Amino acid sequence: MISLLDYGAGNVRSLRNAIHALGFTLTEIERAEDILKAERLIFPGVGAFGAAMERLHRLGYVEPLKAYLAEGRPYLGICIGLQTLFEGSEESPGVEGLGLIPGRIRRFDHEALSVPHMGWNDVRVERASPLFADYAGEKLYFVHSYRAEPSPENADWRLATTDYGAPFLSAVQKGRVGAVQFHPEKSGEAGLRLLRHFLAGEDTLTPDLERPATRAPTHFAKRIIACLDVRSNDAGDLVVTKGDQYDVRESGEVRNLGKPVELAQRYYEEGADEITFLNITGFRDFPLSDQPMLEVLKRTSENVFVPLTIGGGIREFTDANGKHYSALSVADEYFRSGADKISIGSDAVYAVEAYKARGGVKDGSTAIEQIAEVYGNQAVVISIDPRRVYVDAPSVTDHDTVATQVPGPNGERYCWFQCTVKGGREGSDVDVVELARACEDLGAGEILLNSIDRDGTGVGFDIELIRAVREAVSIPVIASSGAGCVEHFAEVFAATGVEAALAAGIFHRREVPIEAVKTYLRQHGVETRT
Numbered sequence: 001m002i003s004l005l006d007y008g009a010g011n012v013r014s015l016r017n018a019i020h021a022l023g024f025t026l027t028e029i030e031r032a033e034d035i036l037k038a039e040r041l042i043f044p045g046v047g048a049f050g051a052a053m054e055r056l057h058r059l060g061y062v063e064p065l066k067a068y069l070a071e072g073r074p075y076l077g078i079c080i081g082l083q084t085l086f087e088g089s090e091e092s093p094g095v096e097g098l099g100l101i102p103g104r105i106r107r108f109d110h111e112a113l114s115v116p117h118m119g120w121n122d123v124r125v126e127r128a129s130p131l132f133a134d135y136a137g138e139k140l141y142f143v144h145s146y147r148a149e150p151s152p153e154n155a156d157w158r159l160a161t162t163d164y165g166a167p168f169l170s171a172v173q174k175g176r177v178g179a180v181q182f183h184p185e186k187s188g189e190a191g192l193r194l195l196r197h198f199l200a201g202e203d204t205l206t207p208d209l210e211r212p213a214t215r216a217p218t219h220f221a222k223r224i225i226a227c228l229d230v231r232s233n234d235a236g237d238l239v240v241t242k243g244d245q246y247d248v249r250e251s252g253e254v255r256n257l258g259k260p261v262e263l264a265q266r267y268y269e270e271g272a273d274e275i276t277f278l279n280i281t282g283f284r285d286f287p288l289s290d291q292p293m294l295e296v297l298k299r300t301s302e303n304v305f306v307p308l309t310i311g312g313g314i315r316e317f318t319d320a321n322g323k324h325y326s327a328l329s330v331a332d333e334y335f336r337s338g339a340d341k342i343s344i345g346s347d348a349v350y351a352v353e354a355y356k357a358r359g360g361v362k363d364g365s366t367a368i369e370q371i372a373e374v375y376g377n378q379a380v381v382i383s384i385d386p387r388r389v390y391v392d393a394p395s396v397t398d399h400d401t402v403a404t405q406v407p408g409p410n411g412e413r414y415c416w417f418q419c420t421v422k423g424g425r426e427g428s429d430v431d432v433v434e435l436a437r438a439c440e441d442l443g444a445g446e447i448l449l450n451s452i453d454r455d456g457t458g459v460g461f462d463i464e465l466i467r468a469v470r471e472a473v474s475i476p477v478i479a480s481s482g483a484g485c486v487e488h489f490a491e492v493f494a495a496t497g498v499e500a501a502l503a504a505g506i507f508h509r510r511e512v513p514i515e516a517v518k519t520y521l522r523q524h525g526v527e528t529r530t
């Protein structure tokens with residue numbers, strides 16, 4: 001009997017799906033007494049350390065969980081499920097953890113590194129464990145801003161380490177109690193194999209499973225993301241579409257490049273590191289009444305075991321009957337349907353306009369703050385739709401300008417990047433640099449940086465735009481819009497240092513396979529997941 005400790009704070013649908021896909025059945029921990037009845041317990045902690053501990057206390061789970069762990073019964077913690085085994089965390093000062101492992105969790109150095117550590121990295125397995133019995137060095141998916149450091153006090157727990165700046169504990173195990181910092185349910189086939197070992201009961205450390213300790217450094221990969229812009233066509237079918245500079249119609253018809261669930265499955269099999277769905281008419285249709293889109297997400301998450309992001313329409317809303325929905329409740333529904341991250345477009349611009357008007361003060365009122373508080377910063381992506389505004393000189397505008405190599409229509413040598421809303425239909429007085437900075441301050445975990453000028457053109461990413469944003473924030477940045485060939489990916493990574501690059505048209509039209517992008521990048525010294 002496998003029991004899942006889900007305290008209702010995030011998306012554990014993907015873990016449930018992975019367990020079902022592996023042919024196992026699950027029971028849910030519904031009350032404190034269920035914990036000591038469990039035969040094998042999985043705790044996929046999500047969100048912040050303090051919030052997780054607070055919920056465990058509120059539900060009366062802390063004492064039975066400590067008792068279960070003290071008896072050394074089979075346990076697999078994931079992410080926060082690893083961190084809560086320690087005494088405490090810098091993330092939530094004053095909050096006690098379960099205290100099974102000595103030491104405290106600390107934040108990554110965000111001065112030196114892009115934080116969260118979000119993406120695919122290797123693990124260095126340092127002891128023999130059935131969990132890693134057939135691990136062949138594949139990269140696994142991590143997303144976290146805090147980590148446990150290896151120390152003499154926790155040496156007897158140390159199972160695997162990973163380098164990000166310095167080494168951190170990516171897996172711990174003592175007896176039958178183990179935990180991993182990465183997400184096996186989001187780590188493709190390699191993650192599923194590891195999960196299967198735990199589910200099948202092969203969890204005791206056995207001395208005959210010798211694994212030579214390796215000292216090789218691990219390497220964090222650049223991510224390649226496939227993006228599906230989704231909307232209803234005029235016949236009412238949900239289709240993947242693709243625009244040129246955001247115009248998705250051709251001869252009056254919405255372009256139809258395929259069915260969302262099938263395309264997402266194809267990209268998973270072809271090696272996409274992540275898949276993003278953008279509900280591009282979400283700004284006008286209320287997403288919670290858009291059941292087909294939620295269905296797409298549910299069906300995709302049953303068989304796709306890499307991170308899924310969904311955007312479009314995340315904002316507060318009052319329906320025709322006067323019922324009010326918060327942005328958080330819209331996000332809740334997306335997470336419940338299988339999203340790992342949500343992306344906010346138009347509403348982020350409105351939030352930053354209000355934040356500027358308040359003099360850059362956070363008051364907890366924005367969707368970014370509210371969703372990040374519950375689901376963690378890493379779950380909140382800001383999708384920016386900027387457009388170039390050319391000027392003759394920096395002095396004519398208050399906005400951050402760049403000296404451009406791509407002059408304007410009248411030969412202008414400077415431009416700023418204006419944020420837009422409603423899929424580029426309306427401009428704002430916020431530029432990309434101030435938007436990115438403000439959203440980072442409000443608690444966003446990642447920036448998805450589109451470009452209306454480059455979208456669908458295939459002429460390459462807008463390096464000047466991407467560099468300006470990459471330099472302004474320390475959260476990960478995804479370069480998007482304009483990819484036309486493999487060389488464009490190498491160029492954007494080399495010139496800007498972004499963590500990920502996204503494309504749509506060339507993948508949908510099968511002009512460039514994802515694997516060709518990765519092979520080319522590896523040949524040019526860029527680390528990717530194979």
Ligand code: 1PR
Pocket residue numbers: 227228229242243245246247248278279280281282283311312313314343344345346347383384385421422423424450451454455456457458480481482483502503504505506
């Ligand atoms: O404003 O929170 O409701 O979110 C709406 C979302 O829909 C935003 O993330 C916005 O970027 C997106 N969106 C709105 N209208 C369009 C459109 O195309 N008419 N699509 C749109 C944005 C940009 C990327 C595209 C890349 C790569 N599409 O998603 O995939 O540009 O394309 P390429 O590789 O073919 O060049 P809200």
